[in-house]
Amino acid sequence: MSSFLDDIETLVPALRRYARALTRNTDQADDLVQDCLERAITKQSLWRPIGPLRPWLFKIMINLYRNDRRRQRNSLEQEPLDVLPFEPSSPATQGARLALAETAAALQRLPAEQREALLLVALEGMSYAEAASALDIPQGTLMSRIARAREALRTMVDGTGPRLRSVK
Amino acid sequence: MSDTNMITEADLNAYLDGELDPVRRAAVEAYLADNPAESERVAAWRDQTATLRALYGHVADEAMPPRLSPHRLAADRRHRMMRSATAIAAALVLVVLGGVSGWVGRGLATPNMSEATLVSEAEAAHALYTPEVLHPVEVSGQDGAHLSKWLSKRLDRTLAIPDLSSDGFSLVGGRLLPAATSAAALLMYENRDGSRVTLYIVPKVGEETAMRFSSGDGLTAVSWQAETLGCVLVGNLPRETLLGLAKASYGSLDAGANI
Numbered sequence: 001m002s003s004f005l006d007d008i009e010t011l012v013p014a015l016r017r018y019a020r021a022l023t024r025n026t027d028q029a030d031d032l033v034q035d036c037l038e039r040a041i042t043k044q045s046l047w048r049p050i051g052p053l054r055p056w057l058f059k060i061m062i063n064l065y066r067n068d069r070r071r072q073r074n075s076l077e078q079e080p081l082d083v084l085p086f087e088p089s090s091p092a093t094q095g096a097r098l099a100l101a102e103t104a105a106a107l108q109r110l111p112a113e114q115r116e117a118l119l120l121v122a123l124e125g126m127s128y129a130e131a132a133s134a135l136d137i138p139q140g141t142l143m144s145r146i147a148r149a150r151e152a153l154r155t156m157v158d159g160t161g162p163r164l165r166s167v168k
Numbered sequence: 169m170s171d172t173n174m175i176t177e178a179d180l181n182a183y184l185d186g187e188l189d190p191v192r193r194a195a196v197e198a199y200l201a202d203n204p205a206e207s208e209r210v211a212a213w214r215d216q217t218a219t220l221r222a223l224y225g226h227v228a229d230e231a232m233p234p235r236l237s238p239h240r241l242a243a244d245r246r247h248r249m250m251r252s253a254t255a256i257a258a259a260l261v262l263v264v265l266g267g268v269s270g271w272v273g274r275g276l277a278t279p280n281m282s283e284a285t286l287v288s289e290a291e292a293a294h295a296l297y298t299p300e301v302l303h304p305v306e307v308s309g310q311d312g313a314h315l316s317k318w319l320s321k322r323l324d325r326t327l328a329i330p331d332l333s334s335d336g337f338s339l340v341g342g343r344l345l346p347a348a349t350s351a352a353a354l355l356m357y358e359n360r361d362g363s364r365v366t367l368y369i370v371p372k373v374g375e376e377t378a379m380r381f382s383s384g385d386g387l388t389a390v391s392w393q394a395e396t397l398g399c400v401l402v403g404n405l406p407r408e409t410l411l412g413l414a415k416a417s418y419g420s421l422d423a424g425a426n427i
C-alpha cells in the first residue's frame with residue numbers, strides 16, 4: 001500500500017503539469033489531480049495486475065477531464081482562464097513572452113483530442129506506446145493526432161494560415 | 169537514395185519524438201539534409217515542443233499543495249471509511265434490535281436490501297402514476313401485443329403481460345421506468361370501481377423468493393422474485409385481493425419466462 005502511494009507521489013508533479021496545460025487554470029488543474037489521485041487510491045486493487053502506473057494515472061485524469069468538459073458544456077458555465085499561464089523563471093523579453101502567450105492560446109484552440117495527445121508526448125515526454133495506452137487509442141491514431149496538432153499549431157502561430165480559426 | 173521517397177510525415181514526427189530505430193533515423197537525417205523545407209518544418213515542431221515546456225514545465229517544480237499528497241488522501245479515505253463503518257455498525261445494531269423486538273416468533277426472514285429497494289421503487293412509481301387521469305401509461309393496454317414486445321425488448325426478458333380480467337382487473341397499459349440498476353416495466357390495471365394496482369417488474373435482482381407483504385402509507389405491496397424477474401404488485405386493496413392478483417401475475421409471468 002505505502003509503496004503504491006510512494007509510486008504515485010512521484011508522478012504528482014507530472015500530473016499537475018499536464019493538468020495545468022490542459023485546463024490553463026491552477027485551481028481547476030489541482031482539483032483534477034486530486035480527483036485523479038482519489039480515484040486511483042480507490043481503484044488500486046484493479047490496477048496491480050494491469051501494467052505501468054504512469055499511463056494508467058494519466059488515463060484516469062483524462063477521463064475525469066473529459067467528464068468535466070462535458071458537464072461544463074451542458075451547464076454553459078465557463079471557467080475563467082488564467083490570463084498568462086506561466087511565470088518565466090528568467091525575465092523574458094516582451095517578444096518571447098508574446099510568442100509563449102500566442103502558443104498557449106493556439107494550444108487551447110486545438111481540438112481536445114489533439115491537445116491531449118500532443119501534450120502527452122511533447123510536454124510529458126511519453127513514448128508513443130505509453131501515450132496510446134493513456135488515451136486508449138491505437139498507436140497509429142495517436143501519431144496522426146500528434147502530426148495534425150503540430151501542423152495546426154505551426155500554422156496558427158506562424159500566421160501563414162487561417163489564424164486562430166477553426167482547425168480540423 | 170531510393171527509400172528517401174518513402175519518408176512520411178509520420179516518420180518525421182517519430183524522428184522528432186525519438187521513436188525511430190537507428191537505420192530509419194539515419195534515413196530521415198539524410199532526407200532532411202536534402203530537403204531544407206522539410207528540415208525547417210521539423211525545426212519549427214522542435215521549437216514548439218520547447219515552447220510548450222517553457223510554458224508549463226515549471227509547474228512540476230512548484231511546491232506541492234498538501235491536499236495533493238497521496239499519503240494524506242489515502243489517510244483521509246481511511247478515516248472516512250472508518251466513520252461510515254462505525255455508522256453502519258451502529259445502524260446494524262439498531263436493525264438487529266428492531267428485528268429482534270419486532271419479529272420475535274414470526275419465523276419470517278427480513279427482506280434483503282435489493283428487495284427492499286425494489287419495493288420502495290415500486291411504491292414510488294405507483295404513487296406517481298396511479299393518480300394520473302390523462303397520461304397514466306405510455307402505451308395503452310389496448311395495444312397489448314406491442315406493449316409486450318416493447319417491454320420484453322427493453323428488459324431483455326420475455327414478458328407475457330398478465331391477464332387479470334378474471335379477477336376483475338383490466339389492463340390500462342404500461343410504461344418504462346429507470347430503476348436502481350436497470351430499466352423497469354410498470355403495468356397498470358384497473359377494476360370497475362376505478363381502483364388501480366400496478367405491477368412493477370425488473371430483471372432479476374436476487375435469489376428466488378416467496379411472496380412477501382409490506383405496507384405503509386395506505387399502500388400494500390406484494391413482492392417476489394421469480395426465475396428471471398423481480399416483481400412488486402402495489403395497490404390500496406385488501407391483502408387477499410392483492411394476493412390473488414399476485415398469484416395470477418406470477419403464474420402468467422412464469423409461463424412467459426419458459427417460452
